[in-house]
Amino acid sequence: MGKYSQDPQWADITPLPTDEGGPNPLAAIAYSDEYAETMSYLRAVMAADEKSERVLALTEDLIDMNPAHYTVWLYRAECLFAVGGATEQERQKSLRQELEWLNDTALDHQKNYQIWHHRMLVVDKLGSVEGEQEFVEQMFDKDAKNYHVWSYRQWMVRRFDLWEKGELEFTEGLIGRDVRNNSAWNHRWFVVNGREGSEGVKDKGVRTREVEFAMQAIGRAPGNQCGWNYLRGVARKGGMGLGELKVFVGQFAGLEGGEVRSSHALDLMAEILAEEEGGREEAGRALDMLKEKYDPIRRNYWEYRKVMLGLPAAGAAA
Amino acid sequence: MSLVAGPGRGGTGSGQLPDELGLVVQKHVAYIQSLDTRRDELESHLTEHLRISGIYWGLTALHLLGQPAALPPEEVIEFVLSCLHDNGGFGAAPGHDAHMLYTVSAVQILAMVDDFVELEMRVPNGKMKIARYIADLQQPNGTFAGDEWGETDTRFLYGALNALSLLNLLPPQRKDEPPLINVTAATDHVKACQNFDGGFGVAPGAESHAGQIFTCLGALSITGELDSFLGEEGKDRLGAWLSERQLDDSGGFNGRPMKLVDVCYAWWVGSSLAMIGKMDWIDKKKLTEFILRCQDPEEGGIADRPGDMVDVFHTHFAIAGLSLIGYPGVMLVDPA
Numbered sequence: 001m002g003k004y005s006q007d008p009q010w011a012d013i014t015p016l017p018t019d020e021g022g023p024n025p026l027a028a029i030a031y032s033d034e035y036a037e038t039m040s041y042l043r044a045v046m047a048a049d050e051k052s053e054r055v056l057a058l059t060e061d062l063i064d065m066n067p068a069h070y071t072v073w074l075y076r077a078e079c080l081f082a083v084g085g086a087t088e089q090e091r092q093k094s095l096r097q098e099l100e101w102l103n104d105t106a107l108d109h110q111k112n113y114q115i116w117h118h119r120m121l122v123v124d125k126l127g128s129v130e131g132e133q134e135f136v137e138q139m140f141d142k143d144a145k146n147y148h149v150w151s152y153r154q155w156m157v158r159r160f161d162l163w164e165k166g167e168l169e170f171t172e173g174l175i176g177r178d179v180r181n182n183s184a185w186n187h188r189w190f191v192v193n194g195r196e197g198s199e200g201v202k203d204k205g206v207r208t209r210e211v212e213f214a215m216q217a218i219g220r221a222p223g224n225q226c227g228w229n230y231l232r233g234v235a236r237k238g239g240m241g242l243g244e245l246k247v248f249v250g251q252f253a254g255l256e257g258g259e260v261r262s263s264h265a266l267d268l269m270a271e272i273l274a275e276e277e278g279g280r281e282e283a284g285r286a287l288d289m290l291k292e293k294y295d296p297i298r299r300n301y302w303e304y305r306k307v308m309l310g311l312p313a314a315g316a317a318a
Numbered sequence: 319m320s321l322v323a324g325p326g327r328g329g330t331g332s333g334q335l336p337d338e339l340g341l342v343v344q345k346h347v348a349y350i351q352s353l354d355t356r357r358d359e360l361e362s363h364l365t366e367h368l369r370i371s372g373i374y375w376g377l378t379a380l381h382l383l384g385q386p387a388a389l390p391p392e393e394v395i396e397f398v399l400s401c402l403h404d405n406g407g408f409g410a411a412p413g414h415d416a417h418m419l420y421t422v423s424a425v426q427i428l429a430m431v432d433d434f435v436e437l438e439m440r441v442p443n444g445k446m447k448i449a450r451y452i453a454d455l456q457q458p459n460g461t462f463a464g465d466e467w468g469e470t471d472t473r474f475l476y477g478a479l480n481a482l483s484l485l486n487l488l489p490p491q492r493k494d495e496p497p498l499i500n501v502t503a504a505t506d507h508v509k510a511c512q513n514f515d516g517g518f519g520v521a522p523g524a525e526s527h528a529g530q531i532f533t534c535l536g537a538l539s540i541t542g543e544l545d546s547f548l549g550e551e552g553k554d555r556l557g558a559w560l561s562e563r564q565l566d567d568s569g570g571f572n573g574r575p576m577k578l579v580d581v582c583y584a585w586w587v588g589s590s591l592a593m594i595g596k597m598d599w600i601d602k603k604k605l606t607e608f609i610l611r612c613q614d615p616e617e618g619g620i621a622d623r624p625g626d627m628v629d630v631f632h633t634h635f636a637i638a639g640l641s642l643i644g645y646p647g648v649m650l651v652d653p654a
Contacts, residue, residue: 043413069366071415074465145577147520147527154523182575186525189514194523225562225575233514297566301558301599308554 002037009054015040016047035065046075051082060101067105073114077121095126103135110139113148120155129160133170144174145183154190163198167191172213179217185226188213189233200237207238215248218262222252228264242272255286263294274309284311323629326614328581328621341640342615343647346633347385349618350376353630354389369411370401374423375634377430382637382649386430395436398424402441406451418455418464421448422477429484449487452478453498460503472511472520475504476533479540488540505541508534516555528563528573528586531556535593539654544593557596563587569604570612570623580622581612581632584639589653592642602643609636 004010017040038061045055059076062069080098084091099122106115123132133156139149157167168191174184192210193200201207214231221227235242249272250258252265260266266286273283284306291302307313326349353376373394380388401408401424407416408424425448428434437444455463455478461470462478482488482499489497510522511534517526518534538544548556563571563583570579571587584605591597612632613620619628620636641651 068368069414070417070465071409074415145574147525151520151524154521180576182577183525186513186519190523193514229515229575237514295566297564297569297601297604298561298599299601301561301596304599 002034004037004041004058010041013041013044013048016043035062038062038065042072042075051079053083055079056083063105067109067112067115070114073118077118080122081125092126095122098122099126099131103138106139107142110143110146116148116152120152123156124159129156129162132156133162133166137170140174144178144181147183150183150187153187154194157191157194163191163195175217179221180224180226182226182229185230189230193237201234202238207234207240210234210238211240218252222262222265225264228262228268232268242268242275246272253286255282260289260294263290266290266294270305280309280311283309287311323627324619326617326619326628328612328614328619328626328628329624339610339615341610341637341645341647342613342618343383345615345618346613346620346637347380347383347388347618349614349628350380350630350633351388352618366411366414370398370408370420370427371410371423372630373397374427375630377427379630379634379637381430382641382651384647384649391431394427394431398427399437399440406447406449408448415465416451418452418462418474418477421452422481424448425481425484434485445485445487449482449485449498452481456499456504458503460500460505460507462504470521472508472518472530472533472537475508476537476540479504479537483540490542501541505538505543505547508537509547516552516559525574526559528560528571528583528590531560531590532586535590536654539593548594553594553596557591557594557599560587560591561596561599564600564605568623569601569608571605578623579608581609581620581639582622582635584609585635585642588639588642589651592653597642606640606643606645609639612636 004013005015015037017036038058041058042055042062045052045058056076056079059072059079062072063076066072080094084094099119102115102119102122106112106119109115123129136149136153136156139146143149157163168188171184171188171191174181175188178184192206199206201210211231211234214227214234218224218227218231231245234240235245245268249265249269252261253269254260255269266289270283270286270290273279273286287302287306287309291299295302303313353372373389377386377389377394380386398408400412401410401414401420403409403416405416406421407418408421409416410420414420428437434445441447452462455465455474457463457470460475461472462474463470464474478499479488483491486492487498489499489501507522508518511518511520511524511530513519513526515526517528518531519525519527520530524530535544538547562575563573564587565572565579568579570581571583572579573583573586588597588600588605591599609620611624612622613636614628617628619630620633621628622632637648638651641648642653644650
């Protein structure tokens with residue numbers, strides 16, 4: 001006998017056991033008893049379209065057992081919005097309670113994405129972002145590159161117009177903690193450039209600020225591709241000539257016997273030189289260094305770059 | 319098809335180098351077959367929401383290994399059709415709600431097994447019914463939702479185009495009929511997902527991710543806009559980003575900068591490079607060695623990385639990755 005079949009509160013429900021099994025072995029699915037019983041009550045209430053407090057409790061039970069079952073989440077959301085309370089105050093209270101419960105569930109199941117979609121529905125209905133930034137930051141303490149959580153963060157910024165409410169400082173904090181966190185770099189790009197109608201790095205002041213930010217980060221970790229990608233992106237979108245970066249890049253990609261501190265710098269230097277008048281040969285030398293010493297796993301790529309400059313490919317007569 | 323992990327781990331067992339060992343084809347076939355008999359394990363019900371996709375992964379791997387009948391085709395069709403809803407969508411297993419992802423898996427399986435013959439026999443106008451379910455999930459901005467709740471994602475968009483193309487019901491495939499979907503709006507949305515680093519994310523603004531790049535390139539490839547949208551410069555930039563995913567120490571790929579390697583990116587990165595014609599920019603030998611190190615040479619199955627538990631998802635994507643590289647004995651696959 002199970003939890004639900006013995007509970008007088010559920011005596012009016014005839015559970016609907018699964019009809020899976022039958023003659024078809026591929027479709028036969030063996031459940032643990034507890035899960036099977038709970039699912040059979042869910043099927044029964046769904047068939048009767050019951051939306052009630054006890055169904056909320058039932059879905060909570062199921063989600064605890066298996067948070068990836070999308071049908072359960074969908075039905076829970078329907079229920080929640082149907083029974084949320086008679087007054088606005090009651091509705092707000094029930095949505096807040098839902099978020100509190102979701103906090104624990106999200107922290108326990110970090111790879112699950114249904115949780116975040118559900119959270120979006122609830123917070124959207126609530127119409128308030130209060131407490132959300134703090135919660136997301138708690139999630140990032142556990143995994144600062146969680147793709148679902150970052151998607152949620154971007155949704156929040158758009159939905160509640162948070163563009164100028166501490167987002168830039170937030171990315172600065174995360175990048176300060178881990179300069180190699182590409183997700184945080186991407187979010188910075190989004191905050192600076194993603195707002196509809198904003199100039200982003202096409203605005204000269206913004207561009208200067210972002211170039212300086214990237215350069216500082218590169219100074220801290222020259223081998224980190226995130227900073228270099230960002231710098232290139234800003235230069236390109238901001239309409240900067242790459243040549244303006246030459247002095248800076250040169251510090252990390254000393255060509256004439258200087259120290260090479262970053263293959264990314266060498267890569268960018270090759271691009272800068274290639275744009276210069278008479279710089280092709282030197283660019284080719286940078287590409288050779290990448291091919292032979294600093295990034296040999298991509299030797300064919302570096303070779304391709306040389307060919308694009310009209311330089312002889314490896315094996316060809318010099 | 320159970321999606322339980324294990325029992326084996328990648329890279330354990332024999333002391334042989336992967337080079338000498340090669341791909342243990344027969345063991346992988348036996349491993350996939352064995353999943354069918356492991357439905358009693360606790361983990362099996364927890365992965366039920368993926369079941370139909372699990373069958374797709376297992377079946378595709380078997381096709382690539384040249385043994386398509388290793389799972390009985392009648393049983394496969396029977397199971398898939400038992401997941402079909404009246405609205406034309408498929409759930410992950412009988413009794414689960416219809417969802418885009420599982421509808422795509424179902425279409426892929428039915429195309430592979432008997433080219434929809436059984437479907438059309440049992441469900442009048444079945445192909446069109448499925449196509450309408452998919453088309454109805456398109457949103458005014460061109461994206462596709464996964465279900466009636468409206469969550470959108472470039473995975474769903476690619477899946478929709480992929481399935482409609484297999485059903486032969488994309489607008490260009492039936493020029494005389496009114497179009498079921500708005501292809502222009504869909505591709506415009508994909509284009510808006512391109513990032514400053516040349517990659518694509520799950521939505522406009524979201525971080526570039528090799529899996530999402532695959533879905534976006536696949537979508538553009540199906541609609542015939544890959545070359546015109548990216549151009550040579552775009553392909554070079556994207557190819558540079560993708561080839562940078564190969565890590566020198568292991569030879570495997572990661573999916574985003576500064577993340578761990580995972581054998582499934584052999585497919586996501588590899589097929590993306592193949593679609594833009596830059597497959598030569600990676601070290602295929604090192605990638606092959608990495609994939610072979612992820613297999614369990616004794617019990618079959620392939621793990622995300624050496625030392626972890628094997629599962630059918632990684633087994634499939636690893637074998638598909640080998641197919642892209644032209645590994646001997648593995649059939650060639652269409653990257654899109």
